[in-house]
Amino acid sequence: ILRKLKSQPDKELRLLLLGLDNAGKTTLLKKLASEDITHITPTQGFNIKSVQSEGFKLNVWDIGGQRKIRPYWRNYFENTDVLIYVIDSADRKRLEETGHELEELLMEDKLANVPLLVYANKQDLLHAAPASDIAEGLGLHTIKDRPWQIQACSATAGEGVKDGMEWVCKNIKKK
Amino acid sequence: MGNCCSRFGLPKIASSKSHLKNVVLLLVGLDNAGKTTAAKNLIGESLETVMSTVGFSRVSLTHQGCSVVIYDLGGGPKIRGIWHRYFADAHGIIFVVDASDVSRLEESHQVFANLLSHEKLEGKPVLLLANKQDCEGALDEVDIVDLLNVEAVVNQHRCPTIVEMCSATTVRKSHNKLDPAIRNGFRWLMNYIIREYSDLNSRVESDMAVQRKQIEQEKKERLERIRKAREERGESMAD
Ligand SMILES: Nc1nc2c(ncn2[C@@H]2O[C@H](COP(=O)(O)OP(=O)(O)OP(=O)(O)O)[C@@H](O)[C@H]2O)c(=O)[nH]1
Ligand SMILES: Nc1nc2c(ncn2[C@@H]2O[C@H](COP(=O)(O)OP(=O)(O)OP(=O)(O)O)[C@@H](O)[C@H]2O)c(=O)[nH]1
Ligand SMILES: [Mg+2]
């Protein structure tokens, strides 16, 4: 009910975009906002953009994913409506590491029961892992307390990006 | 069964609270069968927002003093691999078939037979929904039972089963937006689970305990592999 009061009148949602460095978070954010993606550098702090989707105003927070910056993620947890976790599907070496980071996030009180969307990014690359491998590798199958969804996408090509946002909006509406 | 205290005149609230049964139902079947639609139909939620599930979603309701959670899993071939990770929790199974899609009945049969042969599901009650009866050419109960070889499969694995023909997109304002066949099937499934609750639930609890240990072990091993991978890259674990 609280959520309704807060988000229904203006239909504003706070989305938190996290994931390891080089996953493609900033590329995804810019693609969502239909901005140029040719000069993106690793994020040191954060980027925020507002985009419209399905009648919602989505305020998307993109935080840098380098290992040194990860401890600062927690500063952005408050009032998150949907957690969006971005992974580089071709970076199989770090699939388990990114799974471990995600697991820590899911244990945070402030993110309790927050729906989770996983963007399996860089699907354009030849050795990108399919959804089932990603679910296993990330340990998603241990999640039972909130809805989760994998969305295969390519941020550079813009494929699958909109579908993920559609899931976000549809899973919030029913709250 | 298991409800003796209320007979001895304990206050109703206290007794119903202490006997609140937690029930988990597993909702599975091929992609596009209508699982998510059926789940939403059951709780009277709008069907406009249904999207293909590539993951996990949950629906909660209460029924006869039971707190019921339905695990709605993605049915596509690429995500089916996660199903078995959710078996331990389940007291019962809802399997949905698109009865109008004859081309995928063989696939549905394979998946169904495979599902019930799993040791964590054997003997658990099954509600089989032959969905999309509103579509032209939808097969009826008898054909579905025949083509999915339901009799042999459920007998082999000792799963009490009921088959209902339904249309999950049916919206009846006077009936809480509920397709009566889905409600009937659900009621049957819940009645069975309530009757057999102590057996079913002790099995669920022990299976879940085993699984928790297994997951802890997997996590430990994963952490060890991450540590090694980082060492190889010349990073330290703590910084
Ligand atoms: N092939 C391919 N490359 C991508 C895709 N998305 C992003 N990249 C590339 O991946 C690199 C990292 O992208 P960023 O958007 O900076 O990644 P980030 O997650 O914001 O990284 P940090 O800010 O360090 O946390 C860039 O070179 C992108 O061009 C994709 O879908 N396919
Ligand atoms: N005509 C008709 N369409 C239905 C019925 N039930 C579901 N559908 C449609 O079938 C499509 C798939 O429904 P879902 O509920 O998403 O199917 P699902 O089994 O959850 O599929 P996955 O999530 O991909 O595993 C949707 O377009 C529904 O509207 C029905 O009884 N009749
Ligand atoms: Mg960035």
Ligand SMILES: [Mg+2]
């Ligand atoms: Mg579904």
